[in-house]
Amino acid sequence: HAFHSDSTVEVIPEANYNVVFDIDGVLIKGSQVLPQTRHALGLLQSNNVPYIFLTNGGGLKEVDKAEQLSKKIGVHISPKQLILSHSPMRALASQYEDKNVLIVGGNGSDCRRVAEYYGFKNVVTPEEVHAVYPAVCPSSALEVRSVPLPEKYLQNVHRPVDAIMVFHDSVDWGRDLQVMLDALISKGGDLGTVKTETELHTTKQSVPLYFSNADMVWSNEHPNPRFAQGTFRSCLERIYKDMTGHDLEYTLYGKPMNATYQYAESVLNQLAPIHNDGLPHRRTVYAIGDNPYADIAGANAYGWKSLLVKTGVFKPQGDENHHIHPATAVVDNVEDAVRWILSKEI
Ligand code: G3P
Ligand code: MG
Incomplete structure (x- = not known):
């Protein structure tokens, strides 16, 4: 349009509603892009509808995921349009600035880089603990690396753990559950120590714990849903309860948690500010997702409209809604979700 001198070319004003896309099970399935994805995004672009991506996935920086997704889908996605499960956990960095934080999930070094990018100054990962003390998890499927980790990554292994944050799915459940449990039942977060049997039953867990998403399952190219971070959490909860008699205490981020939706709203406010005409406005937001317990529960609770697709976790027999x-x-x-939205708005 920019080079067109024809004054009849219509400039479509920015829509006053927004679309929030889930990623896995909606746009992609593992390595495959779903056939309707490009068309769905194209329809929103041609109608000038601002949209963002809100995923419970993570394990890398927003800028890297945006690049990865842009390449995969073939549509440019800015990091400003992308929220990962751990994006709102950036806010915890000031609280834990001088503390030693055990970051769990994915490739240890990738999640370490995410945490450092958010402003955490002292990070340690289970992989690093294992590298220094191989006997910590003798049955780990992952051998201690043949290429040693940089010395500077290993310094915090000797410091007590002040908090545990799970940023992504674990790639070695045995190792990660062991190291996390070690911290939870230690004396003051010191990994080499353990509380007495009496202390275990009479005192609270030694360190606070955070998870970046609650999903029990997610959808990739396998025909049925696969384990997600919530199933990993269930294991830790059960082990902790059996060993101490107490319920594990933790804070959850990601969909469907309110903190994540507040964060998403702040991202939408940056991307598409509401024009103030003096009247109080609440933006209209349509969230498209495949997981009723994450995408739909979260959107409904936050007052957004919700569209449930059948390409991912949710597999109805017919046209029934989630119960x-x-x-x-x-x-x-x-694509049908986007068409449904456009039919209501235009
Ligand atoms: O671990 C679950 C995560 O991969 C799901 O991602 O995009 O469906 O929220 P998404
Ligand atoms: Mg999904």
Whole structure:
């Protein structure tokens, strides 16, 4: 349009509603891009509808995920449009600035870089603990690396752990559960120590714990949903309860948690500010997702409209809605979701 001198070319004003896309099970399935994805994004672009991506995935920086996704889908996605499960956990960095934080999940060095990028100054990962003390998890499937980790990564292994944050799915559940449990039942977070049997039953857990998402399952190219971070958490909860008699205490981020939706709203405010005409406004937001317990529960609770697709975790027999977290509408796929939204708005 920029080079067109024809004054009849219509400039479509920015829409006053927004779309929030889930990623896994909606746009992609593992290595595959779903066939409706490009068209769905194209429809929003041609109607000038601002949209963002809100995923419970993570394990890398927003800028890297945006680049990865842009390449995969073939549509440019800015890091400003992308929220990962751990993005809102950036806010914890000031609280834990001088503290030693055990960061769990994915490739240890990748999650370490995410944490450092958020402003955490002292990070340690289970992989680093294992590298220094191989006997910590003798049955680990992952051998201690043949290429040693940089010396500067290993310094915090000897410091007590002040908090545990799970940023992504574990790639070695045995190792990670062991190291996390070691911290939870230690004397003051010192990994080499353990509370007495009496202390275990009479005192609280030694360090606070955070998880970046609650999903029990997620959807990749396998025909049925796969374990996600919530199933890993269930294991830790059970082990901790058996060993101490207490319920594990933790804070959850990601969909469907309110903190994540507040963060998403602040991202939308940056991307598409509401024009103030003196009236109080609440933006209209349509969230498209495949997981009723994450995408639909979260959107409904936050006052957004929700579209549940059938390409991911949710697999109905027919056209029925989810019985616990019914969506505003159930549609076949992401393109139908976008068409449904446009039909209501235009
Ligand atoms: O671990 C679950 C995560 O991969 C799901 O991602 O995009 O469906 O929220 P998403
Ligand atoms: Mg999903």
